[in-house]
Amino acid sequence: MTAWLDGEAVHRLVELRRELHAHAETGWTEFWTTARIAGILDGLGYNVAVGRDILDLDTVMGRPSDEDLAPFRERALGQGADQGWIGRMGGYTGALATMDTGRPGPVIALRFDIDAVDVAEARDERHRPFREGFASLNENAMHACGHDAHAAIGLGLAELLSRRRDELAGAIKFVFQPAEEGVRGGKAVAGSGVLDDVDFFLAAHVGMGVPSGAVAPGCKDFLCTTKFDVVYRGRSAHAGGAPNEGRNALLAGASASLALAGIPPHKQGATRLNVGVMQAGTGRNVVPARAVLKVETRGQTPDLDDYVYARAMEVVAGAATMYGVEYDVAKMGEAVDAVSDGELVELVADRALSIPGVTTVAPVLSLGGSEDVSWMMRAVQGRGGKAVYFVLGSDIAAGHHNEYFDIDEGVIGTGVSLFADLVFSLQRRG
Ligand SMILES: [Zn+2]
Numbered sequence: 001m002t003a004w005l006d007g008e009a010v011h012r013l014v015e016l017r018r019e020l021h022a023h024a025e026t027g028w029t030e031f032w033t034t035a036r037i038a039g040i041l042d043g044l045g046y047n048v049a050v051g052r053d054i055l056d057l058d059t060v061m062g063r064p065s066d067e068d069l070a071p072f073r074e075r076a077l078g079q080g081a082d083q084g085w086i087g088r089m090g091g092y093t094g095a096l097a098t099m100d101t102g103r104p105g106p107v108i109a110l111r112f113d114i115d116a117v118d119v120a121e122a123r124d125e126r127h128r129p130f131r132e133g134f135a136s137l138n139e140n141a142m143h144a145c146g147h148d149a150h151a152a153i154g155l156g157l158a159e160l161l162s163r164r165r166d167e168l169a170g171a172i173k174f175v176f177q178p179a180e181e182g183v184r185g186g187k188a189v190a191g192s193g194v195l196d197d198v199d200f201f202l203a204a205h206v207g208m209g210v211p212s213g214a215v216a217p218g219c220k221d222f223l224c225t226t227k228f229d230v231v232y233r234g235r236s237a238h239a240g241g242a243p244n245e246g247r248n249a250l251l252a253g254a255s256a257s258l259a260l261a262g263i264p265p266h267k268q269g270a271t272r273l274n275v276g277v278m279q280a281g282t283g284r285n286v287v288p289a290r291a292v293l294k295v296e297t298r299g300q301t302p303d304l305d306d307y308v309y310a311r312a313m314e315v316v317a318g319a320a321t322m323y324g325v326e327y328d329v330a331k332m333g334e335a336v337d338a339v340s341d342g343e344l345v346e347l348v349a350d351r352a353l354s355i356p357g358v359t360t361v362a363p364v365l366s367l368g369g370s371e372d373v374s375w376m377m378r379a380v381q382g383r384g385g386k387a388v389y390f391v392l393g394s395d396i397a398a399g400h401h402n403e404y405f406d407i408d409e410g411v412i413g414t415g416v417s418l419f420a421d422l423v424f425s426l427q428r429r430g
């Protein structure tokens with residue numbers, strides 16, 4: 001067994017994870033997080049780009065307006081974020097660090113997502129982050145998916161590889177991706193060109209039902225998904241005095257919600273549809289002029305997701321016609337399916353047991369959800385590169401996205417070590 005990290009290094013990474021946990025920021029508001037990450041990478045000697053420079057702005061999805069983001073940027077500055085980095089971000093989050101060794105060799109990209117979930121963190125003694133004083137300082141933002149650990153693993157790996165730079169060839173790229181939750185940021189990173197020269201792409205998630213000590217060397221059954229908001233715009237009127245003059249947006253939203261749930265499944269595979277939010281109305285005696293629906297479709301293949309989405313658009317339009325209201329649809333997120341390359345799945349399975357703390361290679365995990373890493377995997381594979389998405393096992397205190405979620409921090413050291421081992425293994429192959 002190779003010890004990639006000493007106890008002191010692991011301890012520092014756990015502290016870093018806790019610092020990131022306390023500064024949890026949801027998708028597109030990761031200003032403090034991005035500045036912190038960029039500062040560390042810069043200090044390690046990497047070439048660092050942030051925000052606007054690493055995104056295709058045309059495919060950024062589900063980003064709040066500049067006006068709505070301003071208070072979050074202020075909050076980050078108030079919490080000590082570096083003004084220089086905040087300025088360089090140009091209002092967009094995420095970071096890319098590159099090490100070009102100048103020696104011929106493969107280009108290896110490593111992806112770590114950095115955003116938190118829209119959840120108010122539990123504030124009671126049962127919950128370790130609260131008990132030990134590192135619970136989220138930010139309202140309705142919690143690292144309830146483990147992306148704080150992902151970022152800490154990425155930074156630990158960046159430090160390790162920078163120290164061993166002389167043993168490396170080719171180039172290493174670290175992608176610290178914004179807005180994974182709601183699958184909003186991945187497409188914009190993939191479309192920005194930063195992955196165009198990549199030969200090998202590695203990404204991982206912690207937890208996901210895989211226990212501590214185990215590694216699932218790949219994931220299958222990603223669902224393609226489309227997230228969209230529908231806004232119905234009617235006309236308000238006195239509900240008693242002039243109901244005929246109103247155009248009822250609430251009823252359009254309600255009818256659409258029921259009919260959306262009635263879209264039939266497809267014989268060719270799994271499909272899903274969920275109306276997660278419906279908001280409408282202003283007062284008891286007013287015909288509601290506005291209704292908002294937040295909806296997602298999913299499908300086992302792009303065609304199946306397209307099928308559900310196309311039917312959903314018919315339903316949305318039909319409900320508008322029924323109630324004489326106008327409507328807009330805005331796409332808020334999108335992910336495709338992705339398949340890990342067998343060769344890399346085998347490599348992960350092969351190397352995992354050489355890592356201290358890993359005792360089991362679990363089967364390839366059936367994801368049954370969506371992950372916008374898929375855009376990046378496809379971008380790399382589309383140009384002849386290879387990609388893998390694996391799971392670093394960690395016992396969890398509660399399910400992902402639950403207010404009591406917490407990880408086994410042992411996964412941080414294990415994660416850095418496995419990624420480091422994989423990078424050096426790929427280098428040896430050229
Ligand atoms: Zn999540």
Ligand SMILES: [Zn+2]
Nearest residue numbers: 145146147205
């Ligand atoms: Zn996640």
